[in-house]
Amino acid sequence: MQNKLIWNSRTQEERTKPVSNPIIKTVIRTKFLLTSGDKASGMIRSNTDAYLSLADRFGAGEGMEQATVPPMIGVDPEMRGWSFFQIMEHNAIVNRSIAAMVEALALGKEPGGAALMNSKTDVLPKGVSGSEQIGYFRQSVNDYLSMVSTLPSLRGTAQRPHPIFGPFDAHKWHCMFGFHLGLHLKQAERVLAMVAGE
Secondary structure, eight states, X not given: OOOOOOOOOHHHHHHHHHHHOHHHHHHHHXXXXXXXXXXXXXXXXXXXXXXXXXXXXXXXXXXXXXXXXXXXXXXXXXXXXXXXXXXXXHHHHHHHHHHXXXXXXXTTOOOOGGXXXXXXXXXXXXXXXXXXXXXXXXXXXXXXXXXXXXXXXXXXXXXXXETTTEEEOHHHHHHHHHHHHHHHHHHHHXXXXXXXXX
């Protein structure tokens, strides 16, 4: 799959270019290869705790307020104007998709359903997102960590392509879960700081 920039600003192109850089892709894939399953699960827990801490610090009104962040790596242009709760909704959607992919690959099944979401359209918030998204997000993480702990080895399974980083086995998809949360955590922190006038 060819990676295309879908916006024209030179500044945006320069800031997001590392994602499409083959060296960066190789570094990320190697990092995932060298990361243990336990460490990947720890990253998921740590990032989840950081999101929930942010949710505790800000009220529902602030969580619903949209703010446009500057170009950030891993945040597509159509995602830059989201609220904190929209970021939480997006994460819950992606979490369920990765969970379906990891489970299918680990069990030797052909991925289907949620695992095959369109990474540009199916992962977008569905409308006005409110504080209920905190519970949906928390549940998506808890369900995933419970499920993944019951699976056989995640390494060496069949592979299915990530839209940017190429073929992943179940282990690399497991690592992607926490990595993805980390990318949008930076966005969430920035959004809430902007909304709070910090």
